[in-house]
Amino acid sequence: MAxxxxxxILALQGDVREHARVLSGLGAEVELxxxxxxxxxxxxxVIPGGESSVIDKLARSFGMQEPVRAAIAAGMPxxxxxxxxxxxxxxxxxxxxxxxxxGGLDVTVRRNAFGSQVDSFETDLAVPALGExxxxxxxxxxxxxxxxGPGVETLAALxxxxxxxxxxxxxLGTSFHPEVTGELRFHERFLDIVRAA
Numbered sequence: 001m002a003x004x005x006x007x008x009i010l011a012l013q014g015d016v017r018e019h020a021r022v023l024s025g026l027g028a029e030v031e032l033x034x035x036x037x038x039x040x041x042x043x044x045x046v047i048p049g050g051e052s053s054v055i056d057k058l059a060r061s062f063g064m065q066e067p068v069r070a071a072i073a074a075g076m077p078x079x080x081x082x083x084x085x086x087x088x089x090x091x092x093x094x095x096x097x098x099x100x101x102x103g104g105l106d107v108t109v110r111r112n113a114f115g116s117q118v119d120s121f122e123t124d125l126a127v128p129a130l131g132e133x134x135x136x137x138x139x140x141x142x143x144x145x146x147x148x149g150p151g152v153e154t155l156a157a158l159x160x161x162x163x164x165x166x167x168x169x170x171x172l173g174t175s176f177h178p179e180v181t182g183e184l185r186f187h188e189r190f191l192d193i194v195r196a197a
Contacts (some may be wrong), residue, residue: 006031043194045068065100
């Protein structure tokens with residue numbers, strides 16, 4: 001029996017508990033990461049949904065920005081949902097003044113691409129990489145992937161072709177929140193990446 005994957009959740013702001021519940025349920029050992037020493041102890045990192053500009057500011061004030069960037073550059077598997085996807089993007093449009101990202105994902109992401117909280121919606125997405133049954137996706141003030149680099153695989157798009165889930169090597173990103181709908185396959189895929197790494 002393989003050792004339980006030891007994964008961290010960047011616990012500065014956002015829906016940390018929901019990710020922790022899903023990952024624990026899938027057999028992972030979960031650590032809440034707020035300091036570089038905690039990041040150094042895990043084999044993969046989840047960056048949760050929340051407010052990307054707030055997570056960015058807190059990451060800098062907690063001394064986490066450079067350690068997270070270094071971990072990503074060194075190949076640590078990372079999964080970002082919603083705000084987490086924004087923070088993994090190399091480029092953002094509509095960012096607030098001075099907003100920075102960890103980067104690592106060769107994509108351009110637009111913040112709040114669908115409007116405000118009242119424009120949140122749910123839909124079913126085809127995600128062939130995860131099997132035949134569709135993924136029920138919840139979009140809450142969600143970002144959108146506007147362009148992808150040559151090394152990035154599009155995992156899911158809306159009916160009009162707008163990209164909402166991507167993978168580049170060990171980095172996974174979704175515009176939506178599988179952790180709130182009981183959809184486990186993205187977290188399973190992430191844990192497979194962690195095990196393989």
